[in-house]
């Protein structure tokens with residue numbers, strides 16, 4: 001009887017090929033640019049000689065999105081999954097109603113909306129993120145890390161309590177004293193960053209790549225900020241450049257992962273954002289009063305997820321599903337431990 005029950009459990013919980021997850025995130029990148037590239041109305045002011053016109057303006061939606069995010073539309077669209085294209089019947093959204101950063105980060109990372117989280121202040125998250133929970137599971141201990149461009153990310157992961165390496169904002173690299181780390185720390189301290197008190201995203205990227213290469217974690221998060229910052233400043237050209245850089249970094253991580261035996265064909269990328277932005281002239285903004293700023297997107301690329309490309313006709317996808325999806329890919333049932341958490345994405349695993 002016991003043996004039969006055990007056999008049944010094993011039978012119905014097929015092991016995933018995924019042994020590692022890289023969680024990648026860029027703040028406030030709209031689904032419109034992700035799925036459709038540079039928006040015609042917002043490009044009207046651009047002149048043909050402008051660099052961003054040359055780089056991102058094309059006649060068709062397919063060509064525009066390919067120009068803006070080439071790794072996404074060549075590799076993820078062919079081998080992975082993209083949720084959030086409202087025109088394909090798969091809207092994706094945050095459910096917190098506030099449509100700004102801390103509520104969106106926490107909804108995504110803990111898997112549910114905490115109505116008490118109503119500001120962007122750097123207060124320690126009272127909730128346990130899926131990262132903190134996974135860091136306590138068998139085989140995952142000490143194999144979790146997170147990097148954030150926004151200084152508040154350390155609070156969202158609750159750096160004091162969580163038990164894994166977290167570095168955000170201008171915090172220097174402390175996981176190693178290597179020459180490369182010391183050089184990055186010196187450069188970060190001496191650079192005139194565009195959006196103080198946070199560094200340029202490039203420093204977050206380089207620090208996280210150094211960690212990935214040398215520490216080889218099983219779960220790492222990297223959360224970028226420049227898409228949001230350039231949008232708030234109303235600079236569409238630099239917002240597009242930030243989206244393009246994020247796509248280039250996705251390619252950089254993927255290339256690194258596929259070159260290391262520990263990761264090759266055993267690692268899934270889970271990629272998302274924390275909120276959308278307004279339509280038309282409201283593209284610079286987001287928040288409770290901005291219509292449609294709840295609309296987000298999620299992308300998956302890895303060995304367990306069917307290559308669906310743009311997922312069609314899946315209503316009801318939300319950011320809260322990210323937390324349990326990360327756990328499920330690593331073979332853990334987060335919803336059993338945290339019943340408030342949303343279920344994994346509907347077509348995540350074969």
Ligand SMILES: [Zn+2]
Pocket residue numbers: 027028100101102104228274275
């Ligand atoms: Zn945000």
